[in-house]
Amino acid sequence: MSEKELGKKWDRCLADCAVKVGAGLGLGVVFSVVFFKRHTWPISFGLGTGLGMAYSNCQNDLRSHYLLHRSMKVGWTKQQ
Amino acid sequence: YSLSPCYVSLALYKCLYGRAHPTNLQHHRHYTSGESSGAAKVVAVGLVTLGSSIGGTVLYAKWDPKFRTAVEKNIPYSDWLLGMALGPNPYSPVTAHKKQVSKFITPKYPTTPPDHLNGSLLCSLNSVLCFCVSEECKECHHHGDTPVPAMVEAVDSMTEGPLKERPAEEVTARLAQQEQEDQDILASVSASLEESLASSAKTTLQAIGAQEAALQAIGSHTHKLKEAMEAEVPPDQKSAQWRDLETALAERRSTVNDAGAALLKARDALDSLRSVIDKAKESKVAAVQPLVLAAEENLHSMVVDLDQAVTKVQSAESEAKIVSQYTELVNEAKRQFQKELSSLTPEIQANWKGLTGKLSADDLNALIAHAHRRIDQLNRELAEQRVREQVHIEAALEQQKLEDQKALDKAVHTATQHSKEEARLEQERKLSELREVMEAEMRTQLRRQAAAHTDHLRDILKVQEQELRSEAEQMLEQETHYRQLTQEQLDNFTLDMNAAYARLKGMEEAIDSHVIAEEEARKAHQLWLSVEALSYTLKTAGSDLPTKPLESAVQAIQDSCCNNEFALALASALPEESLRRGVYSEASLRSRFNSLRSMVRRVALIDESHNSLYQYFLSYLQAALLFEEKQAMPPTQLTNEDLDPFKLLSYASYCLEHEDLELAAKFVNQLRGEARRVVQDWLTEARLTLETRQVVTLLSAYANAVGLGTTQAP
Numbered sequence: 001m002s003e004k005e006l007g008k009k010w011d012r013c014l015a016d017c018a019v020k021v022g023a024g025l026g027l028g029v030v031f032s033v034v035f036f037k038r039h040t041w042p043i044s045f046g047l048g049t050g051l052g053m054a055y056s057n058c059q060n061d062l063r064s065h066y067l068l069h070r071s072m073k074v075g076w077t078k079q080q
Numbered sequence: 081y082s083l084s085p086c087y088v089s090l091a092l093y094k095c096l097y098g099r100a101h102p103t104n105l106q107h108h109r110h111y112t113s114g115e116s117s118g119a120a121k122v123v124a125v126g127l128v129t130l131g132s133s134i135g136g137t138v139l140y141a142k143w144d145p146k147f148r149t150a151v152e153k154n155i156p157y158s159d160w161l162l163g164m165a166l167g168p169n170p171y172s173p174v175t176a177h178k179k180q181v182s183k184f185i186t187p188k189y190p191t192t193p194p195d196h197l198n199g200s201l202l203c204s205l206n207s208v209l210c211f212c213v214s215e216e217c218k219e220c221h222h223h224g225d226t227p228v229p230a231m232v233e234a235v236d237s238m239t240e241g242p243l244k245e246r247p248a249e250e251v252t253a254r255l256a257q258q259e260q261e262d263q264d265i266l267a268s269v270s271a272s273l274e275e276s277l278a279s280s281a282k283t284t285l286q287a288i289g290a291q292e293a294a295l296q297a298i299g300s301h302t303h304k305l306k307e308a309m310e311a312e313v314p315p316d317q318k319s320a321q322w323r324d325l326e327t328a329l330a331e332r333r334s335t336v337n338d339a340g341a342a343l344l345k346a347r348d349a350l351d352s353l354r355s356v357i358d359k360a361k362e363s364k365v366a367a368v369q370p371l372v373l374a375a376e377e378n379l380h381s382m383v384v385d386l387d388q389a390v391t392k393v394q395s396a397e398s399e400a401k402i403v404s405q406y407t408e409l410v411n412e413a414k415r416q417f418q419k420e421l422s423s424l425t426p427e428i429q430a431n432w433k434g435l436t437g438k439l440s441a442d443d444l445n446a447l448i449a450h451a452h453r454r455i456d457q458l459n460r461e462l463a464e465q466r467v468r469e470q471v472h473i474e475a476a477l478e479q480q481k482l483e484d485q486k487a488l489d490k491a492v493h494t495a496t497q498h499s500k501e502e503a504r505l506e507q508e509r510k511l512s513e514l515r516e517v518m519e520a521e522m523r524t525q526l527r528r529q530a531a532a533h534t535d536h537l538r539d540i541l542k543v544q545e546q547e548l549r550s551e552a553e554q555m556l557e558q559e560t561h562y563r564q565l566t567q568e569q570l571d572n573f574t575l576d577m578n579a580a581y582a583r584l585k586g587m588e589e590a591i592d593s594h595v596i597a598e599e600e601a602r603k604a605h606q607l608w609l610s611v612e613a614l615s616y617t618l619k620t621a622g623s624d625l626p627t628k629p630l631e632s633a634v635q636a637i638q639d640s641c642c643n644n645e646f647a648l649a650l651a652s653a654l655p656e657e658s659l660r661r662g663v664y665s666e667a668s669l670r671s672r673f674n675s676l677r678s679m680v681r682r683v684a685l686i687d688e689s690h691n692s693l694y695q696y697f698l699s700y701l702q703a704a705l706l707f708e709e710k711q712a713m714p715p716t717q718l719t720n721e722d723l724d725p726f727k728l729l730s731y732a733s734y735c736l737e738h739e740d741l742e743l744a745a746k747f748v749n750q751l752r753g754e755a756r757r758v759v760q761d762w763l764t765e766a767r768l769t770l771e772t773r774q775v776v777t778l779l780s781a782y783a784n785a786v787g788l789g790t791t792q793a794p
Binding site: 002007 | 757761
């Protein structure tokens, strides 16, 4: 079902976001704890990195259909 | 015999009215006094009448034998009575029959054996027996009526069975058989006759030859004897002569014996020939007669010749006897003389003729004296003889006469025999000639009879022909009439039959065509049913579940319309997915669309160029903030503005609500970008459903059309 694809994408996106954010947070925490003397900026950095990554992934995933891969061609449909 | 009842009645009448007249009066007289004496009188009169009639019948039967036979035939036990009274009937039918038969058998030729004549006549006249019988009956008619049936009976009995005309083939067969038998008999008889004739002729000739030889021998012997007696030859030739004589005598004896034996043999042969001839005469075949006649003539001539030869021999023998007697006498005289001479001159022996030189004078004198004495004696004897000459001559004549008489008798006897024989042969010859003539005459009569018969038959046949012809014409008319009627009936029947047949044919054709039409209808019905099944399967879609796979239904359709190209094409035009998986119903699609709609609204702004997350966010915001009509009626023509996704969605929703999936699909098809991606599957499904539905509709329309079309005969 094509209509379920978006939902799946969103699910993936969210899952990925959660993972990335969590990972970033974790890393940030870790970094902050480990490397940066409990500053919060690695946590937020990690969080931000995580979010950003997730956002980018999500966007890529959502766009993936419209991107021309080298091995395939996408048929353009002209409007009007 | 027809007189007897009349006689009886007459007698009765006389008795009654002649004699009984006074008794009647008496009776009347006595009637007044008493009835019993009258009854006794009647009884007495009756008895007297009966006795007198019987006596009269017996007397008349004694006088007239015909009447007697008639009475015996008609009245039972009368033959016993008449036999007792008169003795057996001399003219009873059996004896009359025999007499007639014998009379018939002995015709006008009493001397000839008539059996064969009779037999030949009867045998050759089998087919016209009635005629023969009538002729013979005419001859014998003077014997009266009663022998005629007896005669017929006799003839019948002779011809082996009842008198009826035999069929021509049988007659000719019998005649042919008879002829064959006659031929055989003739052949055998002629063979036997010839054989015996030949043998007897041979023996007769032999006998005649022997007789002639005997004659010759006797003649020569006699001549020699005469010579020996009379001739004066020298003594040495005398002895030779005497020897010749002896040989001649011996020869004569032998030839005579031979002749006698040959004569006996010839006589035997002739007797056998005679017996054969007699046996041949007994046979009834007519053609044997001339042979027999000829044989008899031959026999007769042979007998005559033989007798002649025998008489010649006998005459020669008698002459020889005379000569021998003469020689004996001479010898006797010589012996006497010799004895006297020897008594006179005992020393002189042998022939005195040869002793001329040896006798002395005394002897000669004595001899001469003796001779003189002898001469005297002989002269005396001669004188005595002359005296007794007449007497001796008379005695001799008497003897001669007797002997002549005997010879004459014998000759006469043989001559009469011969002439009798000749006469008989002549008679037989004449008889055979007459027989031939009679047979020829008989044949001409028969031919005349046959000709008359054929004429008569011809006339009768002509008359019958006329009658039959008229009958036949009548029958023919009737026949033609009947035939016409039957023909008419037949024609009517044929017409009816033809009409019925035509109708039947029409009916058959109609039925056939109906069968065909029904077949078509059945097929169409089947097609329709299968199409209906297909359309039913379309309805089996549950909510959100596709229908059953249409494969089986389509298979059914394909089976049911195997010879219909259109249907087959249509059936094969169904999309694969529908066959394999089935299609979604419109309701499910509608519900799905309703769920799709919100998604589409949310991604309305996303397309190839606008597909970041921010756009997503914006599109989501738009969807949250923009409100469109749930269902908007679509215009007939789309403008650019109408291509807005929200408008399109509402149009599509409206169409879906109004069950126009096609238009809805068309509207949905106008979506672009991500929205289109989202509804892609739905669109595909909608397309499938639409295709299937279209095909099914076509098929059902077609089935309906075909079904409608089958109600009319092709």
